[in-house]
Structure formats: C-alpha cells, structure tokens
Amino acid sequence: QSEDSDVWDDTALIKAYDKAVASFKDA
Amino acid sequence: EGYSPTLKWQQQQVAHFSAVRQSLNKNRNHWQSQHLDSNVAMPKSEDEEGWKKFCLGERLYSEIEMLPDNENLGVDYIKVGFPPLLSIVSRMNQATVTSVLEYLMSWFGEKPFTPELGRWLYALLACLEKPLLPEAHSLIRQLARRCSEVRLLEENKNEERISALNLIICLVSRYFDQYDLADEPS
Numbered sequence A: 001q002s003e004d005s006d007v008w009d010d011t012a013l014i015k016a017y018d019k020a021v022a023s024f025k026d027a
Numbered sequence B: 001e002g003y004s005p006t007l008k009w010q011q012q013q014v015a016h017f018s019a020v021r022q023s024l025n026k027n028r029n030h031w032q033s034q035h036l037d038s039n040v041a042m043p044k045s046e047d048e049e050g051w052k053k054f055c056l057g058e059r060l061y062s063e064i065e066m067l068p069d070n071e072n073l074g075v076d077y078i079k080v081g082f083p084p085l086l087s088i089v090s091r092m093n094q095a096t097v098t099s100v101l102e103y104l105m106s107w108f109g110e111k112p113f114t115p116e117l118g119r120w121l122y123a124l125l126a127c128l129e130k131p132l133l134p135e136a137h138s139l140i141r142q143l144a145r146r147c148s149e150v151r152l153l154e155e156n157k158n159e160e161r162i163s164a165l166n167l168i169i170c171l172v173s174r175y176f177d178q179y180d181l182a183d184e185p186s
Helices: A002-008 A012-026 B007-032 B048-062 B094-108 B115-127 B134-153 B160-175
Strands: none
Touching: A012 B007, A012 B115, A012 B160, B007 B115, B007 B160, B048 B094, B048 B115, B094 B115, B094 B134, B115 B160, B134 B160
16 A cells, blocks of 8 residues: 555655655754 | 764665665656646756756745745745656656756755755656766766765754755765765764
8 A cells, every 4th residue: 555655646756855854863 | 073974874865765766767657647737837958047947946046035925826836946746757858857957056056055956956866867877977976076065064063954965965975876975974
C-alpha cells in the first residue's frame, strides 16, 4: 500500500528534501 | 567546526536519496501522463530567464517586494515559483535537467541560497542519470564547491541553510562519487 501512496504523491521530491534537511538538525 | 555532518547522517542521506531516485524512475511514466494545470507553462529548454522565474518565482527573480497574496486566491506559483513536482520534473529530459541545473547554478553564483533553490537543486540531482555526462559532472562539482563557500560565510550554524548545504555537499560527493569534495565526518 505504501508503494501505491508513493505513486500518487506529486510532492514526494519536495517532502524528501524537507525531511532530509530537517534530519540534519535532529542528528 | 560544527558544520560538518556525521558519517552516519551522510550515509543515511545517500540511502534515502537512492530510494527517492528509484521511486522517481519507477513511476516516471505515471507522472509524465498526468495532466498539468493550464497555469503550469514549462519554459523551453534554452530559456534561461524563463526557467529561473519558473523555479524561483517572479518575487525572488525580480527582487521586488510584491503585495502579499490574497489568501482566498490560493498560492500564486507565478510569484513564488513552481515547486519541483513529480508531474513537472518527470517531463524534463536529461538535456533540460542539465540546462536548468546550469541556469540555477549561475543564479546561485550571485544570489543567496533559498529553500526554493534548494528544493530544485535536490530535485534536479534526483533526475540526473548516471553515468553522468561531462557537463553534468562539472556542474555538480561546481555546485558542491559553491555550497561549501556559502556555508563558510554562514554565521548562524543552526540555520536551516546549513542543513540544506550539508545535504547537497553530501549527495554530490557521496552519491555521485565526488569523494574529494566530501565533508570529513565530524
């Protein structure tokens, strides 16, 4: 199911970037 | 000191980025077939200024203060720039990806690093095919060096900008095998 949600999320690249940037602060 | 990310964080970012690229390639046909809204007019590949406005928005491009948007009308992407949606980047062939990366690099060479720019640079790196074409190879090395320069000038280490610059340096150096540009693990 998560793969399907992958297909339908047009903003996946933006979310991936924002998550990666936020993860540095957490680290 | 204090800027350099840990090796563990860097390795995690490379793994996540690799998964993002795989998903992008797996679903590219789906997103290419998606209908784009009429207001999403992608510039021609050679239209450098058009792509800068498209990605960064009229507001940032012209550096003019514009009246705040009328909340009711929703986001005006012409003003704030179109985000790198999958339905947009999946329509860009390798020549266009490399050209837009070059245009945004020339912008970045003179202007501050912003979240809009960071998102597009990340998206374009995600679209770049390996093995890299010579001009793409040179562009991403230039990008990592410019990120390093800008990071050095950052006074506030806790800035989100530091995180974003670290991310791009990490991906260029460790995903695209430019290890001489990599941050030594802290």
